[in-house]
Amino acid sequence: MTDTAICCPRCAHTAIEHLFTSPVPGVWDVLQCGRCLYCWRTGEPDRRTRRDAYPDSFKLTADDIDNAPEVPAVPPLxxxxxxxxxxxxxxxxxxxxxxxxxxxxxxxxxxxx
Ligand SMILES: [Zn+2]
CATH class of the missing domain: 1.20.5 (Single alpha-helices involved in coiled-coils or other helix-helix interfaces)
Known part of the structure; x- marks a missing residue:
């Protein structure tokens, strides 16, 4: 996978932030989408790391995100x-x-x- 091919598996956004690298360099990286905040480790299966293999029912578009309902409040303890x-x-x-x-x-x- 090259840097130009990286996009968010969930929303196809191309602004991806690199969060972590494996303790042994080059084994895996943790990436995060700048739009939907989806995180994934590069060593995970394709269904979690590649847009074309990500389950269709969980894919989002920019319109889906813009029109998403408010995140429910956390109830009191x-x-x-x-x-x-x-x-x-x-x-x-x-x-x-x-x-x-x-x-x-x-x-x-x-x-x-
Ligand atoms: Zn995303």
């Missing part, structure tokens, strides 16, 4: 049953109890002098 601070406080409160039990057992194990 669910409230956990126990807040992390409460869990830490509970662990902190349990430690003195465990120590006192251990200290009590230790004093029982030692024969009176």
């Amino acid at each position: 669910a409230v956990p049953a126990v807040r992390p601070v409460e869990a830490v406080e509970a662990v902190g409160a349990a430690q003195p109890v465990l120590r006192s039990v251990s200290a009590q057992r230790a004093s029982e194990a030692v024969p009176p002098v």
Whole structure:
């Protein structure tokens, strides 16, 4: 694949950014489309890296992107049953109890002098 042949497999845009190179140079590169932000590694199968082999149902045009609906907002995080601070406080409160039990057992194990 030459640089002139590179286009986005998803939207056919030709402004492709080079993001990463494999730790062993020349094995693979990670590329990203400047228009639809699709990323791919050059070592992936043709159906992920080549426009002509990319599934037709997932191909986009510039018009598709311009008219795409707004990305849905991320909903608020669910409230956990126990807040992390409460869990830490509970662990902190349990430690003195465990120590006192251990200290009590230790004093029982030692024969009176
Ligand atoms: Zn693209």
